[in-house]
Amino acid sequence: MFSISQDFAPPFKLISPFFILGSLFYLVSIIYIFFISAENLFILDTKIIGFVHLFLLGFIMMTIFGAMAQLVPVVLEVGHFGVELFYAIWPLLGIGTIMMVFGFVGYPMLLPFGGVVVLISMMIFVMEIFLTIKKIKKFNLVMKSILVSNTFLFFGVIFGLVMSLGYSGLITIDINMLLRGHLFLVIIGYIVITVMGLSLVLLPMFGLSHGFSQKPLERAMLMVSVAVLLVVASSFYPLAILEYSGYLLAILGLSIYFYFINSIYKTRARKEIDIYAKSLMFSYFSLIASLILAIVYFFIGTEEILLCSGWMMFFGFFAFAVTGHVYKIIPFLVWFERFSPLVGKQRVPMLADMVPKQSSSAQLLFSAVGVVIIAIAILLQDEKLIKAGASFLLIGVLAFVRNVFHMINYK
Amino acid sequence: MYSKEELFLAISTVIDPEVGFNLVEMGLIYDASCDVDGNAYVKMTLSTKACPMHQLIQQWVKEAVLKMANIKGVEIDLVWEPEWNITMADEHVKQALNRG
Numbered sequence A: 001m002f003s004i005s006q007d008f009a010p011p012f013k014l015i016s017p018f019f020i021l022g023s024l025f026y027l028v029s030i031i032y033i034f035f036i037s038a039e040n041l042f043i044l045d046t047k048i049i050g051f052v053h054l055f056l057l058g059f060i061m062m063t064i065f066g067a068m069a070q071l072v073p074v075v076l077e078v079g080h081f082g083v084e085l086f087y088a089i090w091p092l093l094g095i096g097t098i099m100m101v102f103g104f105v106g107y108p109m110l111l112p113f114g115g116v117v118v119l120i121s122m123m124i125f126v127m128e129i130f131l132t133i134k135k136i137k138k139f140n141l142v143m144k145s146i147l148v149s150n151t152f153l154f155f156g157v158i159f160g161l162v163m164s165l166g167y168s169g170l171i172t173i174d175i176n177m178l179l180r181g182h183l184f185l186v187i188i189g190y191i192v193i194t195v196m197g198l199s200l201v202l203l204p205m206f207g208l209s210h211g212f213s214q215k216p217l218e219r220a221m222l223m224v225s226v227a228v229l230l231v232v233a234s235s236f237y238p239l240a241i242l243e244y245s246g247y248l249l250a251i252l253g254l255s256i257y258f259y260f261i262n263s264i265y266k267t268r269a270r271k272e273i274d275i276y277a278k279s280l281m282f283s284y285f286s287l288i289a290s291l292i293l294a295i296v297y298f299f300i301g302t303e304e305i306l307l308c309s310g311w312m313m314f315f316g317f318f319a320f321a322v323t324g325h326v327y328k329i330i331p332f333l334v335w336f337e338r339f340s341p342l343v344g345k346q347r348v349p350m351l352a353d354m355v356p357k358q359s360s361s362a363q364l365l366f367s368a369v370g371v372v373i374i375a376i377a378i379l380l381q382d383e384k385l386i387k388a389g390a391s392f393l394l395i396g397v398l399a400f401v402r403n404v405f406h407m408i409n410y411k
Numbered sequence B: 001m002y003s004k005e006e007l008f009l010a011i012s013t014v015i016d017p018e019v020g021f022n023l024v025e026m027g028l029i030y031d032a033s034c035d036v037d038g039n040a041y042v043k044m045t046l047s048t049k050a051c052p053m054h055q056l057i058q059q060w061v062k063e064a065v066l067k068m069a070n071i072k073g074v075e076i077d078l079v080w081e082p083e084w085n086i087t088m089a090d091e092h093v094k095q096a097l098n099r100g
Helices: A012-033 A046-076 A083-105 A110-133 A141-167 A175-207 A215-236 A240-266 A275-300 A303-342 A357-380 A383-408 B004-011 B054-066 B091-099
Strands: B029-034 B039-044 B073-078
Touching (some): A012 A303, A046 A110, A083 A141, A141 A175, A275 A357, A303 A383, B004 B039, B004 B054
Parallel strands (some): B039 B073
Antiparallel strands (some): B029 B039
């Protein structure tokens, strides 16, 4: 046995709760869909807002935070400032999310309390990342993206807290005015820019891609960042030109990002289409669908098109990007902890052996069909079709939860 | 003491658990030598700078060489120039990766 620095692979017991809780929140969000009726299909419906927070905070953010505990040292090339802080993040984020969801669906007084708990968890995360970034001597594009995305998250959470105080009636503010700023800061500013930055490292690493240009990604990130600033500015100075230039720049930036992803795909040496590659393919297909729907919304302006665009962005692009990476990150961490000390002493599994093939394929298939059916159901405002899609998604997410436990307990 | 080929043979027992090929056939080992006192030197790279297993892989290379008789120490020189690309891998690796 030899000692290995855990700078680049924090202990699995620190990260596993994020993936376990995240997958369970994903399951609960899908069950929640069965309780949504056609009359709830409006962006500002409290049931929808509760649902979106359950999914984004409970599943997407929870899993991203867990993944970042492992990925930050990999992409920033320095050890964490204080990786133990992650022990405090998941319980706070989990409790805060539950309180916020109950706050939205019927107990508004819980909202500011839940909001504060979520704020504390996210501030611990953001501060830990900032203090880790402080150790960097020379910045590259990925490092800049982590800095920018976490700065947006910092402000996005503050916007959210102010809004939760307004929802509960503790302060009087124009919630609608802050809504777009909050949405853009957290969703585009944090989640999308994080995904964009990480894809420069992770996609070439797993696909063994070389010889592609980073320029399109640089441009895409700049455009998306400026888009976030413009939309946030339009929250305070309600000028249509600011708001719409922001939307346009975001769509343009994401389209260039897709072009960049395609160039990585084309230059990859590893042609294997495993569950990771398939998940990302559906994820990027959903991104394109979401962007097309957003463009159509500008011309037609009906709310169901906007809702459908959001659905494809959240449950297509985000969810499949996250689940795809879970199939890479959990096996690595489990392998690192359980099998790496045995290398050279006995036969050890390959990372791909730890992913349940049939169950992960079932997860992908059922989830993808469910996402597409619900997208159509939203456009048609058809409640029965929503339940049908949710049934497919439920089978998919049950397989996902099973896969997470299978990989964690792999022996 | 040991030739480059002998050292490469020892290092070829180290397998990248992500792709399933050994480091030598992947083309990640650039050079290896050994002096008369048993001090070995390995010049190598990784497929990406962001490889989270970089510490482990270097450790495995060190251990694989140290298993050879009369080797007293191993110096690993991890370099990024020339940057690795798939053309450096053996033909069968390229074909296997290309097949998927």
